[in-house]
Amino acid sequence: MSTQFETQLMAARVDVEAALGAYLGPVALGGRVPARLRAAMQHAVLGGGKRFRPFLVLESARLFGASQRAAMAVAAALECIHCYSLAHDDLPAMDNDVLRRGQPTVWAAFDEWTAILAGDSLLTLAFEIIAAPSADIPAEVLGPLTVALARAAGADGMVGGQVYDLAADRLREPKSASLEHVRQLQAMKTGALIRFACVAGPMLARSSVDDVARMQRYGDALGFAFQISDDLLDVTGDVAAVGKAVAKDAVQGKATLVSLHGVEGARRVLQETQASAVDALSIYGERARTLIDAVEFMGSRQS
Numbered sequence: 001m002s003t004q005f006e007t008q009l010m011a012a013r014v015d016v017e018a019a020l021g022a023y024l025g026p027v028a029l030g031g032r033v034p035a036r037l038r039a040a041m042q043h044a045v046l047g048g049g050k051r052f053r054p055f056l057v058l059e060s061a062r063l064f065g066a067s068q069r070a071a072m073a074v075a076a077a078l079e080c081i082h083c084y085s086l087a088h089d090d091l092p093a094m095d096n097d098v099l100r101r102g103q104p105t106v107w108a109a110f111d112e113w114t115a116i117l118a119g120d121s122l123l124t125l126a127f128e129i130i131a132a133p134s135a136d137i138p139a140e141v142l143g144p145l146t147v148a149l150a151r152a153a154g155a156d157g158m159v160g161g162q163v164y165d166l167a168a169d170r171l172r173e174p175k176s177a178s179l180e181h182v183r184q185l186q187a188m189k190t191g192a193l194i195r196f197a198c199v200a201g202p203m204l205a206r207s208s209v210d211d212v213a214r215m216q217r218y219g220d221a222l223g224f225a226f227q228i229s230d231d232l233l234d235v236t237g238d239v240a241a242v243g244k245a246v247a248k249d250a251v252q253g254k255a256t257l258v259s260l261h262g263v264e265g266a267r268r269v270l271q272e273t274q275a276s277a278v279d280a281l282s283i284y285g286e287r288a289r290t291l292i293d294a295v296e297f298m299g300s301r302q303s
Contacts, residue, residue, distance in 0.1 A: 060201025
């Protein structure tokens with residue numbers, strides 16, 4: 001990963017962190033929000049993270065000349081949804097994790113009921129953020145954008161992917177995993193929000209349907225690459241660097257590309273997927289350099 005990309009990612013992270021801090025402050029949330037709930041929401045969101053999905057929103061918006069103010073609102077909303085999903089995924093009823101981003105998960109830091117309600121609150125806050133007049137999202141864009149975000153987060157996207165994941169883990173459905181099943185699961189659970197982050201830019205800029213289709217193709221490939229690199233980290237990563245438990249997939253018998261093809265096979269597919277993502281951006285040339293660097297980042301992730 002280039003030093004320039006690291007600098008850009010960090011700069012975006014700082015800006016997104018500031019925006020999230022404002023959205024989660026006592027003034028923005030309102031005086032009637034219980035202090036415990038506000039603290040749990042802040043713990044879920046402001047406890048670190050690469051802010052990779054918000055970064056993609058900002059960069060895709062920049063590529064197509066969309067308002068950065070509107071893009072930041074979408075980026076913050078998307079991160080609230082991502083963080084709500086982590087707070088719920090970590091619960092004992094799901095993945096039963098006690099460590100996230102190097103600190104206790106929300107339920108471990110508070111309790112289960114607080115983590116559930118904090119996640120619920122973050123999900124609804126996300127749509128409040130993008131619907132607010134201050135988001136500066138063009139009226140003709142707001143409806144389609146909201147629908148796209150809801151679908152990415154819901155039963156046809158992230159939530160549905162989590163169901164596939166838990167059904168395979170708890171119910172052994174399907175009995176034996178296939179590459180097709182793994183691809184579908186990952187395209188929904190991880191890929192849906194990443195894909196939305198990539199199409200948000202051209203949608204905000206009211207770009208052509210061809211631009212949206214190209215960015216969807218890029219997002220599909222990038223999301224799959226992200227999940228492959230995540231699965232590789234579970235096998236080869238270090239707890240201190242990754243910031244969460246590792247080696248869990250094999251213990252739980254989860255179907256991943258690594259379990260199907262081994263580490264080297266997964267790395268080969270990762271390289272092929274990265275090439276597909278870069279190819280989707282070829283028409284934009286060097287204007288898409290940062291998004292191309294984001295693809296290369298998948299091969300060097302340490303967390």
